[in-house]
Every structure is written in C-alpha cells, then in structure tokens.
Amino acid sequence: VQAVESGGGSVQAGGSLRLSCAASGYTDSRYCMGWFRQAPGKEREGVAAIGRDGSTRYADSVKGRFTISKDNAKNTVYLQMNSLKPEDTAMYYCATDLWVEGTGLTPDEYNYWGQGTQVTVSS
DSSP states (O other): OEEEEEOOEEEETTOOEEEEEEEESOSSSOOEEEEEEEOTTSOOEEEEEEOTTSOEEEOTTTTTTEEEEEEGGGTEEEEEEOSOOGGGOEEEEEEEESOOSSOSOSGGGOSEEOOOEEEEEEO
16 A cells, blocks of 8 residues: 655645645555644644545644545545645645544554655745
C-alpha cells in the first residue's frame, strides 16, 4: 500500500488550499485515511479522518474550516482547507490503513504514510 500527497504550498491567511492523497495497493475503496500535520518542534497531530463507511472526524482546531472527502473512482482523498491561519503552517501527511481501531486521528492507528507536503500560511 502506498499513499502520495500533493497540493501543498504557500498562501496568505484567509486563503484556501486543497491537498490530495492518492492511495494505491488496495483491492477496493473500503479503507481508512487520515490527514496529520507536524510543525517544527511539535508532535504530529490528527487533523481529519475518513472511515471505511465515509464517516468523517475532525480535530476541534479545524472544524468548520477543513473538509475531508473521498473520490472512490480515483482512490483519492482530499483535504479542502479554507480560512487558513498562520498556525495551520506545518508539514501535512496522509496516512492510510484498512482498519483503524479508534477515531482515525491518532498516528499509531495507521501503518502506511505518505512523504508529506508543506503548507505555509503567512499573516
């Protein structure tokens, strides 16, 4: 299984970005995926997750601003990020696995990770 992110970049506060994560190696579209971020000197934190059934979860810090969605035909999960803030600046990673035990917002729940894509929000 592989996950490949794309779509990072630099944006001013209040702007938007959409991240993509293409998953490969699965036999069908029933898998879980989460988006995580890690800023320098901080722990990796869960941002959003989508389950096998399409259910979604979000960290409180991004609720109402970020939306996770999945295109089964393309085996791709998106993270639409609106109203970006400087504190959203981080390396963003997608992670995937067939099953997760909990909310999908904890790094230990996943075995497969992408390489990361940088998001920088300037004030």
